[in-house]
Amino acid sequence: MQGIGIISWMLIISLIGAILSYGFGKRNDLAGKSIAIGFTILLFILSLYLWISANPVGDDFIFTENITWIPSLGINYSVGIDGISLPLVLATTLLTMLATMGSWSMISTKIAQYYGLLLLLEMGLLGVFVSLNLIVFFLFWEIVLVPMFLLIGIWGGPNRKYAAMKFIIFTNAGSALMFVGFILLFLAATPHTFDFFILMDTEISKPFQLIIMITTFFGFAVKLPVVPLHTWLLDAHVEAPAPISVLLAGVLLKMGGYGFIRINLSLFPEISFAYAPFFIGLALLTIFYGAGVALIQRDLKMMIALTSINHMGFVLLGTFTGNLLGLSGAVFQMFNHACAVGLLFLLSGVIQHNAGTRDINKLSDMLHRMPKTTALFVFGALASMGFPFLSSFVSEFMVFMGAINALSFTVIVVLAPGIVTAYFVWTIDRIVLRPKNQVQIGQYESHEAKMSELIPVAIFVIPIILLGLFPSLMLQTIVPSCQKLLENI
Amino acid sequence: MQLELLSLELEPLLPIYTLAIFSIMTPAISRIGIKVLKREVSAGWSIFNLLFALAITIFEMPRYFGTPELIGDVLKIDLFSLFFIFVFLLVAIFITIASYRYMIDNPNQEIYYTLLPLSTLGMILVAFSVDLIVLYLAWELMSIPTYILVCIRKDDPLANEAAVKYFIFGAISSAILLFGISLIYGITGTTRIILIANYLSTMDSTLNPFALFSLILFVVGFGIKITAVPFHMWAPDTYEGAPTPISGFLAGGSKKAGFAAIIRVIIIGMTVLRVDWGFVFAILALVTMTYGNIAALMQKTFTRLLAYSSIAHAGYMLIGLAVSTSLGIAGVLYHVFNHAIMTSAAFVAAAAVLLKIKSADLESYNGLSKHMPITAFTLTIVLVALTGIPPTNGFFSKLILFTAAIDAGLLWLGIAGVLNTAFSLAYYAWIIKRMYIDEPNNLNVVKEPISCVFVLVIASILIIVTGIFSAPILDFIMASIQTL
Numbered sequence: 001m002q003g004i005g006i007i008s009w010m011l012i013i014s015l016i017g018a019i020l021s022y023g024f025g026k027r028n029d030l031a032g033k034s035i036a037i038g039f040t041i042l043l044f045i046l047s048l049y050l051w052i053s054a055n056p057v058g059d060d061f062i063f064t065e066n067i068t069w070i071p072s073l074g075i076n077y078s079v080g081i082d083g084i085s086l087p088l089v090l091a092t093t094l095l096t097m098l099a100t101m102g103s104w105s106m107i108s109t110k111i112a113q114y115y116g117l118l119l120l121l122e123m124g125l126l127g128v129f130v131s132l133n134l135i136v137f138f139l140f141w142e143i144v145l146v147p148m149f150l151l152i153g154i155w156g157g158p159n160r161k162y163a164a165m166k167f168i169i170f171t172n173a174g175s176a177l178m179f180v181g182f183i184l185l186f187l188a189a190t191p192h193t194f195d196f197f198i199l200m201d202t203e204i205s206k207p208f209q210l211i212i213m214i215t216t217f218f219g220f221a222v223k224l225p226v227v228p229l230h231t232w233l234l235d236a237h238v239e240a241p242a243p244i245s246v247l248l249a250g251v252l253l254k255m256g257g258y259g260f261i262r263i264n265l266s267l268f269p270e271i272s273f274a275y276a277p278f279f280i281g282l283a284l285l286t287i288f289y290g291a292g293v294a295l296i297q298r299d300l301k302m303m304i305a306l307t308s309i310n311h312m313g314f315v316l317l318g319t320f321t322g323n324l325l326g327l328s329g330a331v332f333q334m335f336n337h338a339c340a341v342g343l344l345f346l347l348s349g350v351i352q353h354n355a356g357t358r359d360i361n362k363l364s365d366m367l368h369r370m371p372k373t374t375a376l377f378v379f380g381a382l383a384s385m386g387f388p389f390l391s392s393f394v395s396e397f398m399v400f401m402g403a404i405n406a407l408s409f410t411v412i413v414v415l416a417p418g419i420v421t422a423y424f425v426w427t428i429d430r431i432v433l434r435p436k437n438q439v440q441i442g443q444y445e446s447h448e449a450k451m452s453e454l455i456p457v458a459i460f461v462i463p464i465i466l467l468g469l470f471p472s473l474m475l476q477t478i479v480p481s482c483q484k485l486l487e488n489i
Numbered sequence: 490m491q492l493e494l495l496s497l498e499l500e501p502l503l504p505i506y507t508l509a510i511f512s513i514m515t516p517a518i519s520r521i522g523i524k525v526l527k528r529e530v531s532a533g534w535s536i537f538n539l540l541f542a543l544a545i546t547i548f549e550m551p552r553y554f555g556t557p558e559l560i561g562d563v564l565k566i567d568l569f570s571l572f573f574i575f576v577f578l579l580v581a582i583f584i585t586i587a588s589y590r591y592m593i594d595n596p597n598q599e600i601y602y603t604l605l606p607l608s609t610l611g612m613i614l615v616a617f618s619v620d621l622i623v624l625y626l627a628w629e630l631m632s633i634p635t636y637i638l639v640c641i642r643k644d645d646p647l648a649n650e651a652a653v654k655y656f657i658f659g660a661i662s663s664a665i666l667l668f669g670i671s672l673i674y675g676i677t678g679t680t681r682i683i684l685i686a687n688y689l690s691t692m693d694s695t696l697n698p699f700a701l702f703s704l705i706l707f708v709v710g711f712g713i714k715i716t717a718v719p720f721h722m723w724a725p726d727t728y729e730g731a732p733t734p735i736s737g738f739l740a741g742g743s744k745k746a747g748f749a750a751i752i753r754v755i756i757i758g759m760t761v762l763r764v765d766w767g768f769v770f771a772i773l774a775l776v777t778m779t780y781g782n783i784a785a786l787m788q789k790t791f792t793r794l795l796a797y798s799s800i801a802h803a804g805y806m807l808i809g810l811a812v813s814t815s816l817g818i819a820g821v822l823y824h825v826f827n828h829a830i831m832t833s834a835a836f837v838a839a840a841a842v843l844l845k846i847k848s849a850d851l852e853s854y855n856g857l858s859k860h861m862p863i864t865a866f867t868l869t870i871v872l873v874a875l876t877g878i879p880p881t882n883g884f885f886s887k888l889i890l891f892t893a894a895i896d897a898g899l900l901w902l903g904i905a906g907v908l909n910t911a912f913s914l915a916y917y918a919w920i921i922k923r924m925y926i927d928e929p930n931n932l933n934v935v936k937e938p939i940s941c942v943f944v945l946v947i948a949s950i951l952i953i954v955t956g957i958f959s960a961p962i963l964d965f966i967m968a969s970i971q972t973l
Contacts (some may be wrong), residue, residue, distance in 0.1 A: 070960045073889070135888070139879035146873065149918065153926040161926055168918050176911030180904055183892050192896075196929065 005065045007079045009132050010046050011123055013039065018119035033104060036115035040097040043122065047093040051086060051477065053329060059083070059230050059484035061132065067286045074193030075185065078132040083481030084331050085129045087474060088254055091338040092129065094463070095250040096122040101456035102346045106242060106353055107155060107489075109361075114155060121147040125251050134182045134194040141175055141219075144252065148244075163232075163239035170222055170232035178219025178259075180231035181212045185267060185432035188212075199224065200488070201473020209271035216263055224256030224312050227289040228284050236300055237305035239332065242349020245301065249308040249345055250338040257315040257334050261327070261485070269489040272320070279320040280407060286313030291419035295426075300358040303427065304344045306382055310420060312339040317413065318399035320371030322489075328482040332474060333395035336467065340383040340392055343460035349378055350453050355446035363431035372450045374432050376457050381424040383464045391467035502560065504574065505610060505617075511538040512606040516599040532589045539585060539609065543578045546571065546869065557972045562681060563620035568969030572822060573616035573749050576829045580741040581609040584945045587837040588734045589843060590938040592641075594744075601641050604634035605691040605738065612746040616753075621680040624649035624750060628666065631743055632659050632714075640737070651730025658723040662713035662744035663693040670705030672699055682758040689761045700940025703884040704762055707755055708769055714747035717807060718777040718802045725784075728836075733843055736792060740799040741829040748806060748825055757973060758814055762811045763813070770811035771902055778804025778909045786916045790849045792838050794916060795832065798875060801913060802828050808890050808906055815970050820890035822966045824909075827882040827955070832949035833876050838868040843939035854920055856929025861937050865924045867945035872917040874952045877910050882956035 004012075017039030025032020027147050069340045081089060100118060107114050113289065124147065127140025145168055153164030186192050189202045204212070222229045237245050264272040272279075290310030297303040318330025329352030338346075350373060355366075366374045386396045398415065403410040467474050495677040497622055511534070519531035550571060557567035592598055611631025640652030676696050677688040689700060700951060711721040728736040755766055781801030787793040802824070809821035839849060841864050846853045858865040858928060874881035887910060894903035955962055 067589065069961060070885070072960070072963055073885075073892075135879070139884075142878045142884075143880075147877070149921075150925055153922055161922060163916065165922065166914075169915055170912045173908075173911045176907045180891075180895075180907050183888075183895050183903065186892060187896055 005063055005079075006046065006050065006082065007063050008065055010043055011127055011130075013046070014043060014119050014123035014126065017043075017315040018116045018123065021119060022112045022116030025115055027110040030114050032112045036119060037100050037104075039119060040100045040122065043126075044093040044097045047090050050081065051090055054081070054086065054477070055332075056092070059480040064132070070135055073135075074189075074195060074198075075135045075189065076133055076195060077136055078195060079127075079136070080100070080132050083477045083479070084485070085258070086477055087331060088129045088251075089126060090337045091254065091335050092122065092125045092251050095246055095259070095338055095342050096125075098342065098346065098456040098459055099246045102242075102246070102349065102453070103243040104449070105450070105453055106349050110154065114151070117147040117151050118247075121151065121247065125247075127257050132196040134185060134196065134199070138175070138179060138182060139254065142177075144255070145171060145175075148248070148252065151235055151244045154355055155241045155244070157241075158239075159235070160239045163235040166232045167236045170229070174219045174222030174229070177215045180221070181214075181216035184208065184212045184215065196266075204268055206271060209268040212268055213271050213275065216259070220259035220263070221282075222256070223259070224253060224286075224316060225309065226256075226316065227286045227309065227313075230286075230309055233309065234302060234305055236347075238299060238302055242301075242345055242352070245305075245345040245348075246342045249305065252400065253308065253312050254315075254334045254338065255317065256399075257312065257330065260316065260319050260444040261331065261391040265327075265485055266488070273322050273489070276320040276322060277407065278319060280403070280410060283313045283317035283320070284410065284413060286310070286316060287416045288313075288419075291416050291423075295419065295423045298360050300427070301345070301348045302359055302361070303340065303360070303423065304348060307344070307420065308337065308341045310416065311341065313416075314396055315397045317403050317410070321399075321402040321406040322486070323402050323405055324479065324483055324486055325398050326406065327486060328475060329395050329398025329402055330479045331478045331482065332471070333392070333399060335474060336383075336391040336395045336464070339460050339463050340380060343376065343380040343457055343464070344384065345458050346460070347373065347380060350449045350457065351377075353453070356450045360427055360430055364434045366432045366446075366489060367438045369446050372454055373449050376454065376461075378428060378432070379461060381428060381465075385421045385424055389465075389468045391464050391471065393468060394471040434453040502566075503829070505613065506546045507545065508538065508542050508606055508613070509612040511541070512603050512610065515603040515606075515780040517653070518969050519599045519602075529589075529801075531599050531602040532585065532592075535585050535606055536582065538606050539578055539582045541581070541700055543575075546574050546578070554968075555708055559619075563593055563623040564614075564617045565619040565658040566617065567972035568965065569822075569973050570613075570616045570749075570751075572633055572966065572969045573745070573827070574613050576745055576826055577609050577612045578614070579831045580738065580745075580829050581605060583833045583837065583948065584734045584738045584741070587737075587840055587941045587944045588732075591732060591734050591840050597643075604638050608632075608634040608638070608738070609742065612749075615746040616749040619682045619683065619753065620674065620746075621685075621754070624754065625663075625670060628746075628750070629663060631961050632663065635659075635735070635739060635743060638735045639727060641732060641735070642854060643667060646683065647730040648732070649730075651727045652737055654723045655727040655731075658713055658720075659778070662710050665706050665713075666710035668700055669703045669710060672703035672706065674719075676700060676703070682753060686757045687758060692761070692903070700759070700762060701765060704755070704759055704766060704769075707751075707759075708766065711747050711751050711755075712773065715744050715751070715802055715803050715806075717773045718780040718800065719801050720779070723779075724800060725793045725796040728799075729790060729792045729849075733792060733836055733840035733849075735766065736796070737833040737840075740795070740836065741833035743805065744799070745825045745829055746970055748810075748821060751810060752818065752821070752973070754848050755808065756818070760904045767811055770807050770950060771899060772814075774804050774807035774902060775905055776804075777801070778906065780804075782909050782913045782916075785913070789851060790841070791851055791920070792836070792849050794920075795835050795839060798826070798835075798913070798916075801834050801909065802832070802839045804909070805887060805890055805906060808894050808899075808902055811902065812893045812899060814893055815967070816889060816896060817893035817973075818965065818970050819966050821964070822888055822969070823882075823889060823963065824886035826962065826966075827874070827886045827952075830948050830951050830955075831871050831883060832873045834945055834952075835868065835875065837941050837948070838864055838871065839942045841938050844938050844941070845935040851920070851923065852930065854923045855927040857924040859927060859929050860931075860934045863942050866938055867942075869921050869924065870949040870952055872921055873947075875960070876914045878914075880956045883952070884961060885956060886887075889963075 002215040061080035068076040124143035131137040294306035381413040499826040614627030785797035796837040809817040874883035877883045891903040
């Protein structure tokens with residue numbers, strides 16, 4: 001009997017953190033908040049330790065654990081990480097930590113429940129990225145639903161009930177179909193098993209692969225989200241409190257991208273690449289739809305939500321290019337997008353909190369009213385546009401190169417950052433530079449955000465610049481695993 | 490039926506005897522009890538009665554792990570029946586404990602606490618019997634007390650309506666079953682299930698229509714009890730009008746006895762007609778779960794919603810019967826166990842809310858987390874389990890059922906089941922939304938009924954624990970299928 005490894009400890013610690021911050025938060029708000037922040041910092045340090053001790057990661061799964069659970073159904077508790085999941089684990093702990101810090105002054109009701117659910121959500125998200133058994137994967141995948149549903153539904157905006165119900169119905173319908181795919185995978189293996197490694201070596205017939213791909217597609221596509229399955233995301237983002245939007249866009253959407261890489265490319269690659277043009281078409285649709293619709297938004301948060309749809313389209317594009325550049329670009333893009341969009345969403349919460357509105361047509365002259373917030377907003381906008389020397393530039397460039405190598409007509413995708421730049425610049429022009437007296441729709445009172453609100457936002461700057469200047473820090477983790485994945489095909 | 494029944498030895502059936510004798514003693518015991526404590530005495534005696542039966546069963550269990558024991562050729566003690574004893578006793582204990590607070594002001598308590606264990610005894614005998622006549626007697630012993638239990642509040646018009654409807658459907662069910670039994674007896678000349686199975690396999694093909702007709706009668710007769718659509722019409726009205734714990738008893742107990750009887754009579758006794766009943770069950774499963782889920786979404790009261798939810802779950806279990814591979818039957822048994830816990834706990838929660846808020850409307854669940862926090866939290870776990878979200882036990886039984894369906898080539902049925910599960914989340918999550926997200930109508934904090942809360946907490950723990958550690962239960966179920 002081997003002992004419990006560090007990954008299980010991370011899951012257990014987040015569960016304990018959830019229970020403790022709920023228990024203490026019931027009696028004392030401050031205690032609940034502090035415990036939650038303490039636990040998220042601890043988890044972030046643990047994931048940094050994973051990253052540092054595993055760097056260079058090599059091309060195999062590390063920190064693996066395997067405990068028999070239900071042998072008669074081929075279910076074992078099996079976890080481990082490789083270069084593809086490690087950036088996502090890091091993104092999960094980083095974003096949860098900063099979202100928890102950002103909630104300090106933004107969330108003022110039902111503190112205990114909020115922080116308890118937040119840590120429970122972290123456990124679910126971590127579990128999805130580390131599990132190496134389809135049932136364990138599905139378990140954590142479903143665990144994520146419940147806290148997210150309640151977090152949107154209880155602490156959200158005026159239309160929160162509708163958004164929460166829409167979220168849970170869309171994602172659950174998707175995951176139910178995905179589950180059919182998992183059962184089919186189970187039956188395809190001999191002996192029947194849900195174990196990831198055995199399934200990876202199993203030869204599955206082509207028609208069977210096609211059915212599995214269609215069913216699992218819905219689970220991942222709803223999460224990613226792929227246009228036209230994205231409508232839940234817009235409602236969820238508009239209603240969710242800002243720190244929850246950070247996790248929703250920063251980590252939850254990556255579950256879809258991770259699923260495409262981990263399940264589609266590893267378990268039934270032949271059919272996935274046979275249908276790659278279909279996925280690339282969808283990716284282009286998602287990229288241009290996100291960018292185009294973002295142009296006409298009035299709500300700052302809606303605009304950022306559409307930006308993130310656009311960026312997730314790059315992930316889908318890179319995944320199905322079938323070459324190393326595109327795939328590792330896609331994984332890197334997931335991490336970078338998490339940081340950039342996390343910054344913007346958290347900042348949108350700060351702006352709403354201090355200016356009382358998120359309406360782009362109402363906001364004006366932020367340059368003089370709230371200069372520090374403005375600086376961070378402009379930085380976040382640059383990061384999202386893919387400005388050189390910021391991390392997204394590297395990953396989007398890699399995806400471009402990979403995509404053009406795979407299918408030359410995808411060259412049109414270079415137009416997308418142009419649109420993104422256009423609407424960000426236009427937005428900055430309106431909310432930052434426009435003088436007060438040019439606003440017709442009504443004035444608002446605002447004041448500069450407190451330092452305590454801005455510090456969690458400012459921390460996002462560090463990985464964005466660091467990885468923009470030294471992308472090899474992260475790429476040396478990602479590339480070997482991607483290479484191995486592509487070699488197995 | 491043979492006369493050896495009279496000469497059977499007492500020992501192996503001890504829980505049955507104690508249940509029968511102790512139940513009949515209940516009115517006398519409660520009269521002996523001190524005047525003030527009368528209501529506590531009858532409830533306490535009933536709980537003792539059931540716990541004693543459970544203890545004996547656990548104590549005697551090791552001797553049945555070997556070969557199954559036949560008693561007078563009519564009762565068979567095997568792991569299969571032991572499994573069902575556990576399910577029935579568990580449900581009965583849950584319901585009895587929860588009833589304590591619910592029935593406290595009812596003048597007919599002694600009758601209530603006499604009939605409840607007697608009906609449990611009937612269910613246990615249904616699972617034991619391998620002879621159609623004994624099965625029929627057990628069936629009636631199970632059903633007749635529940636007719637009275639449903640209208641134990643005799644001045645409540647809703648309860649009377651419920652009871653009349655239930656009684657009429659129950660009587661039709663019994664009559665149809667009896668007709669089916671007589672037809673089978675006419676064909677084969679025996680009422681012992683194992684002999685029937687042997688005879689049917691070598692049957693003259695001219696008798697085939699009669700066998701098919703009796704199969705239809707059995708399906709309808711049992712189908713009424715397990716609330717398979719289109720034989721479900723009594724269930725929503727009865728569950729709504731009956732005392733809420735009794736609704737839980739019907740959904741968690743007597744419905745499961747119907748499944749035990751189907752496995753004994755149709756799956757084992759009529760194996761030859763597999764093609765026919767496999768198809769019938771597949772269609773019934775599809776219709777039942779789809780109808781149950783769609784109708785549940787449209788209900789205005791929680792008890793009716795639970796009634797339709799439990800109809801839908803009967804549909805999931807019918808998938809396993811349609812497949813009837815060993816994996817499929819294992820799925821049925823595991824889901825029987827899980828759903829018995831879940832549905833009885835859900836009805837207990839409904840009873841607690843009805844006691845305190847005086848309403849079963851869905852509106853009265855708004856903001857329940859504020860004035861009944863433990864009930865709301867445990868009910869959430871139960872609803873999550875009913876949906877089938879891991880790591881609750883409801884997930885694993887559905888996993889087995891759907892896997893079995895797809896494995897047996899019924900891909901469409903498996904996908905229909907998964908889609909139904911996804912669809913059902915809509916109304917389960919809706920109640921969670923009401924309890925946690927919506928604002929309550931009144932902000933009074935009420936004292937939660939301790940007996941109901943006790944049951945709910947135990948049930949929630951069981952749901953989680955048997956979900957996470959499902960391997961031993963699955964092994965037991967697999968072993969019990971071997972003994973069938």
